[in-house]
Amino acid sequence: MKCNFCGQPLSLEEEFCTHCGQVNPHARQHIRDMKHYKGEFENTKQEVYAATGRYKAVTARVVIIAVLVVLITIMWYLYDNVYSMYLRYLRSDADRNAKEYMAVMDEYIEQEDFQRFYLFCREHEINCYETEYEMYDPVIQSADYYVWFCESVMDFVTSPIEEGESPDWHYVAYTLTEFYNVSDLSWYDYLENFDRPENLQALETMENNMLLMLQTYLGFTEEETAAMSELSEAKRTVLFEEKFK
Amino acid sequence: MKKDKKIFILNIVIIVLAVVLVITVFQTIAEAHSIITDYYHEEDSFIYCMEDEDYADMVQYYYDNCGSQGKEEKNMQEYYDLAKYFEAAFHHKIYVESGDTVRAEKYKAIMDETEARLGEFAFVTERMNSVLTNP
Numbered sequence: 001m002k003c004n005f006c007g008q009p010l011s012l013e014e015e016f017c018t019h020c021g022q023v024n025p026h027a028r029q030h031i032r033d034m035k036h037y038k039g040e041f042e043n044t045k046q047e048v049y050a051a052t053g054r055y056k057a058v059t060a061r062v063v064i065i066a067v068l069v070v071l072i073t074i075m076w077y078l079y080d081n082v083y084s085m086y087l088r089y090l091r092s093d094a095d096r097n098a099k100e101y102m103a104v105m106d107e108y109i110e111q112e113d114f115q116r117f118y119l120f121c122r123e124h125e126i127n128c129y130e131t132e133y134e135m136y137d138p139v140i141q142s143a144d145y146y147v148w149f150c151e152s153v154m155d156f157v158t159s160p161i162e163e164g165e166s167p168d169w170h171y172v173a174y175t176l177t178e179f180y181n182v183s184d185l186s187w188y189d190y191l192e193n194f195d196r197p198e199n200l201q202a203l204e205t206m207e208n209n210m211l212l213m214l215q216t217y218l219g220f221t222e223e224e225t226a227a228m229s230e231l232s233e234a235k236r237t238v239l240f241e242e243k244f245k
Numbered sequence: 246m247k248k249d250k251k252i253f254i255l256n257i258v259i260i261v262l263a264v265v266l267v268i269t270v271f272q273t274i275a276e277a278h279s280i281i282t283d284y285y286h287e288e289d290s291f292i293y294c295m296e297d298e299d300y301a302d303m304v305q306y307y308y309d310n311c312g313s314q315g316k317e318e319k320n321m322q323e324y325y326d327l328a329k330y331f332e333a334a335f336h337h338k339i340y341v342e343s344g345d346t347v348r349a350e351k352y353k354a355i356m357d358e359t360e361a362r363l364g365e366f367a368f369v370t371e372r373m374n375s376v377l378t379n380p
Contacts, residue, residue: 054249054252057252058251058252061252061255061256061258061259062255064259065255065258068259068263068265068266069262072262072266072269075266075270076269078277079269079272079273079276082273082276082277083276083280086277086280086281112348115308116313117313120313123312123313150335151301151304151305154301154304154335155301155302157301157335157376158298158299158300158301158302158376160298209336212339212343213339215339215342215343216338216339216342217339217377
């Protein structure tokens, strides 16, 4: 561009002509335009920064909410499944240590300590279904009711009886009946080694002990207890009822 | 303004979810703890059993506390010995009456061993024997 007064060359940024000193009107307009554009640019920049900031704040909170929801879902799942997870852990532990645990169980059976045998199986969640422990199934099932029977006879012996009331023999009769049901070996014939000598011996000892308890603490005669296993559940209940009328 | 309101609402949601999370964490820990730890009977329970002559429950409490491995705490030893004495005496009697001397001896040994450790509770064994003799 050229100066309107002296015709010398000028740049757009020169507000005055360097040769004649006159005002360059194009430069003034240019500076005004630039100030205006710069102001608009700054405003837009600030708006963009503010919008980005708000977007980031919302995004961060949404992410935090998503993480919290995931954590709560996980915790609810754990809360709901903690028992089954614990059982799975115990069962896998029992599978891993089968040999060691079976040695302990055999020792309890040999010592005729069926209370501790039963407790041990319960503590370690010994599962007989399709595992190495399946041959113990008849003893485990029977020991459960044997232990319950012992507890109910002890209760029978120690519970005070109010005048005019008959002693509570129902649990004794119930656990005896259930013992006879679960110790019936025909239920276990699909299992390998279900009738091994140790099992037969254990079942016989438990039954013998139970009959001795009936004689000693409940006043049954030897003849009555000898026929106990042959009686039906109904006849056994009648026998108990007549005894404690 | 609208955006600020949105952030405020999101903040409230975060606080609520954080509180729910803390509650569920404690709930889960408590649940796990209750599953893993067995119920424990304190000294008081054994004393009540002794007072009520409810020795059957005492035996039960012993097994609940000690499990199959018989982990016995020293401060409860006398109560556990009482429970073991009663259980042994309970079995001893049935074998004595049936004439099974081998098994009777086994339980007599447990009775003697536990009785020797009883100290100030030794008098309870007489009450136990009396309960078993006159059921």
